[in-house]
Amino acid sequence: MRIGFGYDAHRLKEGRKCILCGVEVPCEFGPDGHSDADVPVHALMDAMLGALALGDIGIHFPDSDESFYMADSLKLLREVYALVTKRGYTLGNADITIILQSPRLSRYIEQMRIKLSDALETDLGNISVKATTEEKMGFTGDGTGIASTAAVLLITV
Numbered sequence: 807m808r809i810g811f812g813y814d815a816h817r818l819k820e821g822r823k824c825i826l827c828g829v830e831v832p833c834e835f836g837p838d839g840h841s842d843a844d845v846p847v848h849a850l851m852d853a854m855l856g857a858l859a860l861g862d863i864g865i866h867f868p869d870s871d872e873s874f875y876m877a878d879s880l881k882l883l884r885e886v887y888a889l890v891t892k893r894g895y896t897l898g899n900a901d902i903t904i905i906l907q908s909p910r911l912s913r914y915i916e917q918m919r920i921k922l923s924d925a926l927e928t929d930l931g932n933i934s935v936k937a938t939t940e941e942k943m944g945f946t947g948d949g950t951g952i953a954s955t956a957a958v959l960l961i962t963v
Contacts, residue, residue, distance in 0.1 A: 808895065808960040810857025814848035815945070815953040826904060826911070827918030827935060828880040828925070833909045837952050840869035844879035846902045846935070849956035850922070851879075851886045853900070857960045858893055880925045887926055890960060897926050898959035901934040905946045905953040911937035 822836030825844045837843035851863045860866075867874045867882055874882075890897070900922070904911060911918075915935050923930045945951035 807898070807962075808857040810853035810855070810958045810960065812849035812852030812854075812856060812956040812958075813953070814845045814852065815951055816843050816845050817951050818949065824909075825879070826914070827902070828878075828921035829914050829917045831909060831911065831914055841867070841874055841877040841882070842879050845952050846904050846918075846954040846956065847879040847883050847922075849954040850900060850902060850958070851883055853956040853958040854886050854890055854897075854960065857958055858890065858895065860889060880921065883922075883925050891963070894963055895960040896963050897928050897932060898961040899932045899934070900926075900956060900958045902936065902954060902956045904935070904937045905940060905955075906937065907939050907942065907947050907949050 816837035816839050818835045819838035820835045822838055824831040824833050824836035825842045827846050837845050848863055855862055918935045919930055919933045922933045940947040942948065946953050
């Protein structure tokens with residue numbers, strides 16, 4: 807077994823799409839970044855890469871490479887998962903927390919879980935997505951940013 811932990815954070819920018827776990831959440835702002843800036847998926851990729859000591863997404867998908875401009879993070883997640891399976895591991899489970907003051911995400915959580923389980927070709931019961939606020943504290947609480955954490959368990963096939 808291998809355990810990994812990932813973290814990602816982005817500024818929020820007015821006019822950007824808010825893509826979280828592959829789901830577009832309607833609002834006036836979204837995470838700003840080189841790719842689609844899907845913060846929880848970035849944290850999940852870092853957790854998987856970290857579990858196998860393969861670096862982080864900045865090494866595999868650098869923002870200096872224009873081929874990753876506006877890239878679909880679910881596609882990148884599939885590439886990371888291919889590295890995992892190539893090394894003889896499969897996902898045991900993933901636990902993701904999205905930290906964002908608004909909008910409320912509860913109505914989108916199930917869609918997010920489905921998108922991730924499809925991308926990782928795993929049972930829905932292996933994917934947990936939660937959302938929380940920081941009670942108006944810090945960059946996520948004041949509405950200027952979003953953060954996410956992810957923990958994964960990888961098991962040998």
